[in-house]
Amino acid sequence: xxxxxxxxxxxxxxxxxxxxxxxxxxxxxxxxxxxxxxxxxxxxxxxxxxxxxxxxxxxxxxxxxxxxxxxxxxxxxxxxxxxxxxxxxxxxxxxxxxxxxxxxxxxxxxxxxxxxxxxxxxxxxxxxxxxxxxxxxxxxxxxxxxxxxxxxxxxxxxxxxxxxxxxxxxxxxxxxxxxxxxxxxxxxxxxxxxxxxxxxxxxxxxxxxxxxxxxxxxxxxxxxxxxxxxxxxxxxxxxxxxxxxxxxxxxxxxxxxxxxxxxxxxxxxxxxxxxxxxxxxxxxxxxxxxxxxxxxxxxxxxxxxxxxxxxxxxxxxxxxxxxxxxxxxxxxxxxxxxxxxxxxxxxxxxxxxxxxxxxxxxxxxxxxxxxxxxxxxxxxxxxx
Numbered sequence: 008x009x010x011x012x013x014x015x016x017x018x019x020x021x022x023x024x025x026x027x028x029x030x031x032x033x034x035x036x037x038x039x040x041x042x043x044x045x046x047x048x049x050x051x052x053x054x055x056x057x058x059x060x061x062x063x064x065x066x067x068x069x070x071x072x073x074x075x076x077x078x079x080x081x082x083x084x085x086x087x088x089x090x091x092x093x094x095x096x097x098x099x100x101x102x103x104x105x106x107x108x109x110x111x112x113x114x115x116x117x118x119x120x121x122x123x124x125x126x127x128x129x130x131x132x133x134x135x136x137x138x139x140x141x142x143x144x145x146x147x148x149x150x151x152x153x154x155x156x157x158x159x160x161x162x163x164x165x166x167x168x169x170x171x172x173x174x175x176x177x178x179x180x181x182x183x184x185x186x187x188x189x190x191x192x193x194x195x196x197x198x199x200x201x202x203x204x205x206x207x208x209x210x211x212x213x214x215x216x217x218x219x220x221x222x223x224x225x226x227x228x229x230x231x232x233x234x235x236x237x238x239x240x241x242x243x244x245x246x247x248x249x250x251x252x253x254x255x256x257x258x259x260x261x262x263x264x265x266x267x268x269x270x271x272x273x274x275x276x277x278x279x280x281x282x283x284x285x286x287x288x289x290x291x292x293x294x295x296x297x298x299x300x301x302x303x304x305x306x307x308x309x310x311x312x313x314x315x316x317x318x319x320x321x322x323x324x325x326x327x328x329x330x331x332x333x334x335x336x337x338x339x340x341x342x343x344x345x346x347x348x349x350x351x352x353x354x355x356x357x358x359x360x361x362x363x364x365x366x367x368x369x370x371x372x373x374x375x376x377x378x379x380x381x382x383x384x385x386x387x388x389x390x391x
Contacts (some may be wrong), residue, residue: 008033008034008053009032009033009034009054009055009124010033010034010035010036010052010053011028011033011034011035011036011053011054011055011056011057011120012036012037012038012044012047012048012051012055012056012057013025013035013036013037013038013040013054013056013057014038014039014043014044014047014056014057014058014059014062014067014070015036015039015057015059015062015086016040016059016062016063017059017321017323018039018052019289019317019320019321019323019355019356020059020086020109020320020321021037022320022354023317023320023321024057024086024116024338025037026113027113027116027117028116028117028120028319030117031117031120031121031373033054033120033124036051036053038063039062039064040062040063040064040065040066040068041058041062041064041065041066041067041069041073042063042064042065042070043064043072044056044058044070045065045070045073045074048074048081050319051083053125054081054082054216055081055082055083055084055120055123055124056074056081056082056083056084057083057084057086057103057116057224058070058071058083058084058085058086059086059087059306059359060085060086060087061087067085067086068172071083071102071103075102078203081224082104082124083102083103083104084103084104084105084106084107084119084120085103085105085106085107086106086107086109087106087107087108087109087208087384088142092180104117104123105122105123107119109321110317110318110321110322112314113314114232115232118232119231121231122231123167124383133331135248138191144379147383149364156336159206160202160203161188161203161204161205161206162186162188162203162204162205163185163186163187163205163206163207164181164185164186164187164188164205164206164207164208164209164234165187165188165189165190165196165199165200165203165205165207165208165209166187166188166190166221166238167189167190167191167193167196167208167209167211167214168189168191168209168210168211168214168317169191169192169217170191171189171191173211173238173261174187174189176262176263177209177263177268180263180265180268181268181272182272185272188203188205188209191206192217193214193222193225195214196210196226197225197226198224199228200226200229200230201229204232204233205230205233206233206234206275207233207234207235207236207275208223208226208230208233208234208235208236209236209237209238210222210223210226210235210236210237210238210255211237211238212237212239212249212250212253212263213233213237213240219237219253220253220254221303222380223228223235223254224254225251234256234257234275235254235255235256236250236256236257236258236259236271237249237250237253237255237257237258237259238258238259238260238261239258239259239260239261240260241260241261241262241264243260244261246258257271259271263328273303273307281304281307281308281311282308282311282312282314282315284318284319286317286324287319287324287326287327287328287390288327288330288386288389288390289312289315289319289327289328289330289331289332290330290386291308291312291331291333291334292333293333293334293335300328301335301340302340304335305337305340305341305344308334308344309343309347309348312329312348312351313348313351315327316348316351316352316355316357317355319355319357320355320356320357324357325356325358326357326358326359326360327352327357327358327359327360328349328360328362328383328389328390329348329358329359329360329361329362329365330362330386331361331362331363332362332363332364334363334367336364336366336367337372338370341367341370341371342370342371342374342377345377345380346374346377347370348377349376349377349380350376359380360380360381360383360389361380361381361382361383362383362384362385362386362388362389363382363384363387368382
């Protein structure tokens with residue numbers, strides 16, 4: 008099992024990193040400062056170091072400099088609150104492999120760790136479309152002092168289908184604020200993936216003279232943080248299983264179904280609308296949709312609230328004001344949500360304060376796991 012050493016003076020941040028990497032087959036080691044980090048490297052020989060820049064006793068740049076002076080070439084991912092050249096530039100001479108800016112999403116960190124360690128096993132190489140892409144195990148640096156991969160413009164969606172009308176029809180069904188690029192062949196798709204960063208890459212499973220699964224593997228090397236979704240004909244039985252068998256995370260059917268497109272948008276693009284974080288106040292948006300989709304709403308909400316707790320912990324907030332005024336009073340789902348969120352907040356050292364209607368207050372007060380959560384009428388009262 009590969010070992011990852013996280014060096015950070017914040018216990019909350021170390022816990023966030025450990026949680027983010029829990030899905031990977033790696034052992035997590037921890038150190039509170041650069042001095043402890045050097046001792047851990049000597050004793051445990053980690054395969055990767057996630058190194059905070061600003062720490063007491065010995066900061067990140069000093070530890071990195073000492074590490075390289077010893078001839079140790081262990082890969083290093085810098086953890087920093089700023090990505091400017093003034094912070095990153097001076098450390099390039101010591102040699103690091105990548106960096107990530109706080110706050111970050113779990114999948115961002117996972118992608119960077121996979122890129123360096125590939126702890127889940129190597130995927131068979133895909134056929135080369137033109138030139139072989141630069142190996143993903145090392146981050147290239149351009150003359151301006153920024154990692155080249157970080158300088159690419161961000162676009163929400165790349166859709167790859169040999170028929171141009173498919174992209175036009177899809178464009179008509181998604182919000183105008185979402186930017187979409189399209190390609191009708193693998194060559195164009197690869198060129199776009201070298202130039203830009205995409206949140207989601209959609210690939211038709213039936214492109215003439217193209218192995219879509221192999222194309223996805225090659226593009227994934229250029230877009231390690233992207234979600235890959237397969238485009239499947241509507242008459243295919245169990246399209247999601249067909250997509251997963253081909254190595255994709257999700258599936259869309261064509262001709263497009265408005266309800267399924269709506270689910271796609273909810274999964275990848277509406278998380279910010281569901282949970283709004285302002286300082287230590289977390290406001291939850293109202294549920295909108297059919298009753299049978301309420302379960303999915305609460306499942307997404309549970310994940311987003313955990314992420315909100317992580318952010319507040321990283322920012323050293325002692326409490327979180329959770330505004331559930333607009334959440335539907337679904338007893339089983341609401342109690343499960345609050346019980347899980349309260350327990351995780353406590354583990355992270357955060358005091359949970361609830362703003363909710365009287366109906367919710369009565370519901371929560373009758374259950375042992377949630378009875379001790381303090382209630383307030385308004386957000387201002389909870390803040391005070």
